[in-house]
Amino acid sequence: MKKSMLLGALTVAGLAAGAASASTLEDVKARGELNCGVNTGLVGFAAPDANNNWQGFDIDICRAVAAAVLGDPDAVKYVPLTGKTRFTALAAGEIDMLSRNTTWTFSRDVDLKFEFVGVNYYDGQGFIAPRELGVTSAKDLDGATVCIQTGTTTELNLADFFRSNSISYEPVPIETNAEALQQLLAGACDVYTTDASGLAASRATFENPGDWVILPEIISKEPLGPLVRHGDNDWGDIVRWTLNALVAAEELGVTSANVAELSNGTDNPEVNRLLGTEGGLGEMLGLDADWAANALAVTGNYGEIFERHIGENTPIGLARGLNAQWTEGGLLYAPPFR
Template sequence: MKRTVFWGALAVTAMTAGAAAADTLSEVKNRGELNCGVNPGLVGFAAPDANGNWAGFDVDLCKAVAAAVLGDPGKVKYVPLTGQTRFTGLSSGEVDLLARNSTWSFSRDTDLKLDFAGVNYYDGQGFMVRKDLGVTSTKELDGATICIQTGTTTELNLADYFKANGMEYQPVNIDSNAEGEQQYMAGACDAYTTDISGLAATRAAFADPENHVILPEVISKEPLAPAVRHGDNNWGDIVRWTLNALIAAEEYGITSKNIEELAKSSENPEVQRILGVTDDLGAMIGLDKEWAKRAIQASGNYGEIFAANVGEQTPIGLARGLNAQWTQGGLLYAQPFR
């Protein structure tokens, strides 16, 4: 509780002083480097490898934005931010862009003075239990002990869900995903709850994944979205449309492999606009003609990024589900480039 008050106070300070950096775009250009806030380590989303090179689903968004703005996906400084410091880190100007699996919620959008640039991953909270517990639905978890990470929206969702269903639970507070796994494996809790993507990755790393099930219910909406500071709308537009370009690229079949060819030969006017062949959309957001082309070249379109980091071919093995294109029954729907 005290912590919340402390962060609240910091956030208020952020509001009053926040508009310090008004023009993020020129600042980033002058610096020649994009400061991107990422998770210090989340399987599939952001993690440094043995040589310190960052990779992951969120990291690829940082690269795309850097490629669009600076022309080089490598010009990113990754600033690892913890769950507690992420929003203050953004509003204090420590980072230009927060791509750190953060849920887009009302109070964060308004009270914390963030601007979310669009959802890059639709997640939802779920539960994992041992198979021999015999539980097949979250409705049967009345009275269960549940491992829950503090300071996250999942903690609040859990309370809401159990209250709404008139059930009781015993929380076992944990600090990190690794600790949660350990507690769960040691039998300190009956169920482990976090975002479904996290549960899938955790289960994949168990010695005996077949003995654990992820319950079918998804109890919350967790639209994970990259965020920027309130008040610099042009910078927000750049991030939003970079993300849109990645999503639209998948929809129109632009991949990192065929992009050069399409730029020359595509007859589709939307593709031509995205790739800067006709119309100069880039000028409207202070960038050059080929900004979106470079963003897509950085690590491919949305589908390629998904497949490379968390998709079914990776050990994490997430299905596209909600994160499929709207034409495929998913929720991804890029606004038109016009």
């Protein structure tokens, strides 16, 4: 490693070559850092603030994994990726996991050989339109100009939706969310379509959010979740169960405030197994016993993460909706820790 640093000096930038070991977990531990692929900028989900600290819902998943694996939530290198570059970066091993509101689809899972470890946000594609346009349904959009962000599943959904309703439209592909919004605000497109969460996040940044309506149609299912490469199931398990731990913690009432206290042992055996005082689940993953406790202490449970970045008290103001616990009528259902 160090010798290669010297080579790097010669090639100016630092060639971080190293013998690849078979296991991502060992790589991450040896490196002391988790490489996490994130969005280049979507407020609420992943965006650097003025001080260049990454903030957001997807970011906290990276932090939770880093805390679980390395015990340090800040030992994360965030790799901003566009829709185009994200999969190659993951396939090439540039990143260890991708947490970039990526839709779980058959072809990505099977054909592109990735492993989606779960769903951290149930989303769907929607439309936002100015109120003065007088549109109440996406089916009224015959002949409309629609802005889309390229490199995502939204393009395909859009084509399918308009085709199945046999109405015509004019797509305007835009590379970044910010530029698409500019087009929408200037009236260069009638509606903008992306994941409903993204629409809400964007509407929050408008001058007069009340002048904009989000149309009722949700034209696709967009289960967004973190993913890893095929072939390293141990690493996939770690990311999957870190995510599950966040969800389960909310169901079990474990929060960042009480996790330290609960870690001393409780009457609830499942909480004990989750927090590592019982059962030795951490060792099975190849991690410390208090892996989940570490993660929870940093980021809090799923509900806390949600409320902090995209919940109703933030400018983005998303309701839990489908993303509530199954006990509350949502779809979040963590398998048992046993």
